[in-house]
Amino acid sequence: MSLPVATTDDSGGEARVLAESLQADRLIDIYVSEMNSKTKPFRVQQVLLEQLSDYFNSALQANNFVESKEGRLNFPEDxxxxxxxxxxxxxxxxxxxxxxxxxxxxxxxxxxxxxxxxxxxxxxxxxxxxxxxxxxxxxxxxxxxxxxxxxxxxxxxxxxxxxxxxxxxxxxxxxxxxxxxxxxxxxxxxxxxxxxxxxxxxxxxxxxxxxxxxxxxxxxxxxxxxxxxxxxxxxxxxxxxxxxxxxxxxxxxxxxxxx
Incomplete structure (x- = not known):
């Protein structure tokens, strides 16, 4: 999911666009190590994860991946x-x-x-x-x-x-x-x-x-x-x-x- 681009003459546009994107964006549940379905996962906006690295961008944008469909990432060994x-x-x-x-x-x-x-x-x-x-x-x-x-x-x-x-x-x-x-x-x-x-x-x-x-x-x-x-x-x-x-x-x- 790519962030929309604000025009340079739009005062505060970039910050507003990012804020609106975060408000509208879905949250991804992240389970790490001993965390499981009975514990609260880390919940992070998808757009932030996609901006973090190509790894997350690929995992969350590919519709054929279970992670993308369920909005859930599991890292049991981390x-x-x-x-x-x-x-x-x-x-x-x-x-x-x-x-x-x-x-x-x-x-x-x-x-x-x-x-x-x-x-x-x-x-x-x-x-x-x-x-x-x-x-x-x-x-x-x-x-x-x-x-x-x-x-x-x-x-x-x-x-x-x-x-x-x-x-x-x-x-x-x-x-x-x-x-x-x-x-x-x-x-x-x-x-x-x-x-x-x-x-x-x-x-x-x-x-x-x-x-x-x-x-x-x-x-x-x-x-x-x-x-x-x-x-x-x-x-x-x-x-x-x-x-x-x-x-x-x-x-x-x-x-x-x-x-």
Missing amino acids: DLNAWRVLLHWMFTKTVPHWDKDDEIAIDEELQNLLIDCWVLGDKYQICAFQNEVMVELLWYYSWHIGEEETFKRGVELTSSASKLRRLMAEGIVEIMEADHPHSGLDQYDGMRFLEDYIRAKEQFDEDGDNHGFAQVVFGDESEGTLEKGPGGRWKDYLVGDTLPSRAWKWDLDEREWGF
């Missing part, structure tokens, strides 16, 4: 909390954020939630959502190295050469280099991880000891922002061309990168 974050992001364009001023590091549960969110976005081709989540992961790992168990879980959930797999591999390399190089690689057997590890190790050696993760990813000290940054590799971790809505910048007073 993570429920990741879907909650996705729905929140659809309306606010924000995802869970770790504040570096917190006394404790981000807990493992939140790290896993962000990983699950990226995987969910990858499954349904929601690049903008993936990039918003990736920014949060990059931000956190620029301050803390992370735990190998969390990285291993990320490897298990991703395909080789994907953007998140790359980040997980780089984290594993940092941990192994700080402890015992190449130890424990056998635990990744069957995950097609060796090529990812080799690429991450080569990048680690190329960066050398003079560059921390924040400097490598975000660039050197500068007044630049995400959109007009000084360099670095942050774009290498994004999917597609959509920039995250949240931007980091160099704080001249604090002499550090921050949101």
Whole structure:
């Protein structure tokens, strides 16, 4: 279902057209994980789902699909909390954020939630959502190295050469280099991880000891922002061309990168 186009000389036309479309549009029932016919589903306007990605657009517009006829989507294998974050992001364009001023590091549960969110976005081709989540992961790992168990879980959930797999591999390399190089690689057997590890190790050696993760990813000290940054590799971790809505910048007073 395509949104009607408002003319440029119609004051407030685009907003009004969208509002009217949402009022008239049918609601789609979304059942995730353990949710069933006895529980209340997520109810989302069809037009919003169709605008979200080609996956939903195809599923809901094809009349021969049961999903389209019944106005119901079932995702029994998806993570429920990741879907909650996705729905929140659809309306606010924000995802869970770790504040570096917190006394404790981000807990493992939140790290896993962000990983699950990226995987969910990858499954349904929601690049903008993936990039918003990736920014949060990059931000956190620029301050803390992370735990190998969390990285291993990320490897298990991703395909080789994907953007998140790359980040997980780089984290594993940092941990192994700080402890015992190449130890424990056998635990990744069957995950097609060796090529990812080799690429991450080569990048680690190329960066050398003079560059921390924040400097490598975000660039050197500068007044630049995400959109007009000084360099670095942050774009290498994004999917597609959509920039995250949240931007980091160099704080001249604090002499550090921050949101």
